[in-house]
Amino acid sequence: xxxxxxxxxxxxxxxxxxxxxxxxxxxxxxxxxxxxxxxxVIPAMILGTMGMENPQTGEVTAQLYTNVWHIIAAETPLYxxxxxxxxxxxxxxxxxxxxxxxxxxxxxxxxxxxxxLFTTHAKKQDYMMSKTLVGAFSxxxxxxxxxxxxxxxGLFAGTSFEVNIGSLVIAILSKMIMSLGWxxxxxxxxxxxxxxxxxxxxxxxxxxxxxxxxxxxxxxxNSSILNIFLYGSSVYACLSSNILTLLVCLICSVVWxxxxxxxxxxxxxxxxxx
Amino acid sequence: MNAIEIKSLTKNFKEKQALCGxxxxxxxxxxxxxxxxxxxxxxxxxxxxCGLIHESGGTVKLFxxxxxxxxxxxxVGVLIEAPGCFPNMSVWNNMMLQxxxxxxxxxxxxxxKILKLxxxxxxxxxxxxxxSLGMKQRIGIAMALLGNPALLVLDEPINGLDADGMRIMxxxxxxxxxxxxxxxISSHILGELEKIATxxxxxxxxxxxxxxxxxxxxxxxxxxxxxxxxxxxxVKAILSCKYSRVEEYEAGYIRVYDAVSPEVxxxxxxxxxxxxxxxxxxxxxxxxxxIDLMEGK
Numbered sequence: 242x243x244x245x246x247x248x249x250x251x252x253x254x255x256x257x258x259x260x261x262x263x264x265x266x267x268x269x270x271x272x273x274x275x276x277x278x279x280x281x282v283i284p285a286m287i288l289g290t291m292g293m294e295n296p297q298t299g300e301v302t303a304q305l306y307t308n309v310w311h312i313i314a315a316e317t318p319l320y321x322x323x324x325x326x327x328x329x330x331x332x333x334x335x336x337x338x339x340x341x342x343x344x345x346x347x348x349x350x351x352x353x354x355x356x357x358l359f360t361t362h363a364k365k366q367d368y369m370m371s372k373t374l375v376g377a378f379s380x381x382x383x384x385x386x387x388x389x390x391x392x393x394x395g396l397f398a399g400t401s402f403e404v405n406i407g408s409l410v411i412a413i414l415s416k417m418i419m420s421l422g423w424x425x426x427x428x429x430x431x432x433x434x435x436x437x438x439x440x441x442x443x444x445x446x447x448x449x450x451x452x453x454x455x456x457x458x459x460x461x462x463n464s465s466i467l468n469i470f471l472y473g474s475s476v477y478a479c480l481s482s483n484i485l486t487l488l489v490c491l492i493c494s495v496v497w498x499x500x501x502x503x504x505x506x507x508x509x510x511x512x513x514x515x
Numbered sequence: 516m517n518a519i520e521i522k523s524l525t526k527n528f529k530e531k532q533a534l535c536g537x538x539x540x541x542x543x544x545x546x547x548x549x550x551x552x553x554x555x556x557x558x559x560x561x562x563x564x565c566g567l568i569h570e571s572g573g574t575v576k577l578f579x580x581x582x583x584x585x586x587x588x589x590x591v592g593v594l595i596e597a598p599g600c601f602p603n604m605s606v607w608n609n610m611m612l613q614x615x616x617x618x619x620x621x622x623x624x625x626x627x628k629i630l631k632l633x634x635x636x637x638x639x640x641x642x643x644x645x646x647s648l649g650m651k652q653r654i655g656i657a658m659a660l661l662g663n664p665a666l667l668v669l670d671e672p673i674n675g676l677d678a679d680g681m682r683i684m685x686x687x688x689x690x691x692x693x694x695x696x697x698x699x700i701s702s703h704i705l706g707e708l709e710k711i712a713t714x715x716x717x718x719x720x721x722x723x724x725x726x727x728x729x730x731x732x733x734x735x736x737x738x739x740x741x742x743x744x745x746x747x748x749x750v751k752a753i754l755s756c757k758y759s760r761v762e763e764y765e766a767g768y769i770r771v772y773d774a775v776s777p778e779v780x781x782x783x784x785x786x787x788x789x790x791x792x793x794x795x796x797x798x799x800x801x802x803x804x805x806i807d808l809m810e811g812k
Contacts, residue, residue, distance in 0.1 A: 250589060250618055254618045255618070257618060258615055258616045258617060258618035259616060261615040261616075261618075262612045262613075262615050262616045265612060265615065266601070266612070269604070269608075348601070352599055352600060352601050352602065353596065353597055353598070353599035353600075354599040354600070354601065355599065356565070356567060356593060356595055356596075356599045357593065357599045357613060357616065357658060357659075358599075358616065359565075359566060359567055360565040360566060360567065360588065360591055360592075360593040361588060361589055361591065361616070361617060361662065362585075362588070362589075362616075364585060511569070512569070513562075513567065513568035513569060514566075514567055514568070515562070515567040515568070
C-alpha cells in the first residue's frame with residue numbers, strides 16, 4: 242500500500258515550477274518572436290517612412306521626429322496628446338504586450354492546462370505571479386527590440402541621435418520597469434474575462450492605449466498626479482528623466498502589481514476557475 | 516481513513532442546483548466507479564474534489580483534511596474531460612512541462628516510468644495533436660500520475676475508446692491501483708467499469724442514491740433463469756401465468772427473475788407441451804442493476 246506522505250511544496254518551489262513552465266512555453270512559441278519582431282518594426286516603419294518624397298507630387302512627408310530618441314520617449318511628459326508624435330513612442334509596446342499576454346493566458350484555458358495547474362496548485366497567487374513575471378519579461382524584451390528597431394531606422398533615415406545618455410537610459414529602464422505593472426494589469430483583466438477570450442484582448446488593448454488617462458489629461462491638463470496610474474508613469478519616463486523618474490515608475494509599477502495580484506488572486510480563489 | 520469523505524455537498528449554478536446534499540465515501544486504495552446519468556452531478560462533484568469549482572455548501576475531506584489544503588492538493592491527479600495538453604508540443608514535452616510544474620526533481624526518469632506504465636513509451640516524440648483519442652486519454656492519465664498522486668480523479672476516461680483501447684486502459688488502471696493509488700472513475704460504460712471497480716457510487720439528481728462495494732453489488736444482483744424455445748411468445752405467456760417477473764430480451768431469450776431452478780421451469784413447460792432448446796442461470800450485471808435502480812424495480 243502506498244505510504245501517504247503529504248508535504249506541500251514551499252512558495253519558491255511552487256513558483257519555480259510554474260515559472261519554468263511559463264518561460265519554456267514563452268521561448269517555444271512563435272508568438273513571442275512575432276511580437277518581438279512587431280516591436281522592432283513599428284519604430285522602423287514610423288521613422289523610415291517619415292521624410293520620404295512622394296514620387297508623384299514631389300512633396301516630402303512631414304518629419305514627425307527630428308531626433309531618433311523621440312520615438313522612444315517624449316522630451317517632457319506629455320499626458321495631453323496633440324498629435325501622433327506625442328503619442329507614438331515606446332509606450333506602444335504595452336499595447337502589443339497586452340495582446341500577447343491575452344493570447345498566452347487564453348491558451349491556458351483553451352488547452353485545458355489550467356485544470357492541471359489549479360488541481361495541484363491550491364495557491365492562486367502562484368498563477369498570478371507567474372503570468373505577471375512572464376508577461377513583464379516579454380514586454381521588457383519588446384522594449385529592447387523596439388529600441389533596436391528605432392536605432393536601425395534612425396541610422397537608415399539619418400535622424401539626429403543627440404541625447405542626454407543618462408536620461409535616455411533612465412527612461413528606457415523606467416519603461417521596462419513599467420512592464421511589470423502593465424503585465425499585472427493584463428493578467429488581472431484576463432482573469433476577470435477568463436471565459437471570454439475576445440473580451441480579454443479588447444480590454445487589454447483598451448487599457449493599453451492609455452485612453453482613459455489621455456482623456457483625463459485633456460480635462461485636467463498635464464498634471465503629475467496622473468503618474469499614479471500605469472500610463473501616467475509610462476509617459477513620465479521621458480528624455481528629461483532623472484533618478485526620481487525611476488523611483489516613481491518603480492513604486493507605481495510595484496504598487497499596481499501588488500494590487501492587481503491580490504485582486505486577481507481573490508477572484509480566482511472565490512470563483513470557479515474552470 | 517477514507518480517501519474522500521463528502522458530506523451534504525451542494526452546488527448551485529445561478530438558478531440551477533447541480534448538487535443537493537450529496538454524500539460520498541471512498542476508502543483509500545479503492546477503484547471507485549462513479550455512475551449516473553448525464554447531468555446527475557458526477558462531473559460537478561469531481562471538479563469540486565479537484566478544486567476547479569467551489570462548493571455552495573457541505574464539506575469535502577481528502578485523506579482526513581480539507582480538500583483546499585495545499586498539502587493534499589499536490590497529491591491529486593486529475594483527468595477531467597480532455598487532458599490539458601498543448602497540441603503543438605510533443606507528448607514528451609507536455610509531460611516534462613507538467614513535471615516542471617510539479618517541481619519533480621528526477622523528471623526524465625519519472626516521465627519514462629509513467630509513459631511505460633500507460634503503454635505510451637513509443638509515442639513520446641509524437642505531437643499531442645497527432646495522437647489518437649485512446650492515446651490522448653492515456654497521456655491524460657500519465658499527466659495525472661506525475662507527482663505520485665495518492666488520489667486520481669478520472670472523468671469518463673474510456674468514452675470513445677475502441678475495444679483494444681479499453682483493454683489497455685483497464686490494465687493501466689489496475690496497475691495503478693496496485694500501487695495503492697485511490698481512483699475515482701466516472702463512466703457510462705458500465706460493463707467496463709464492472710471489470711475493475713471495487714466500490715460504486717450511484718448518483719441521481721445531484722444526490723447519492725446508493726454506495727456499495729463490488730461484493731455487495733454481487734450479492735445484490737438478482738439471479739435469473741434465461742431460456743430459449745421455439746415459440747417464444749407462447750412460452751412467455753405460459754411463464755407469466757406462474758411467475759411474477761418474466762421478460763423477453765432482445766437477444767431472443769426469456770428471463771425469469773423469480774427464485775426458481777431451471778429444472779422446475781423445464782418440467783413446467785414440458786407439462787405445457789413446450790420443448791426448451793437452451794436454458795441456464797445467470798446474474799444481472801452492473802448495467803442492469805443500474806437500470807433497475809433507476810427504474811425503481
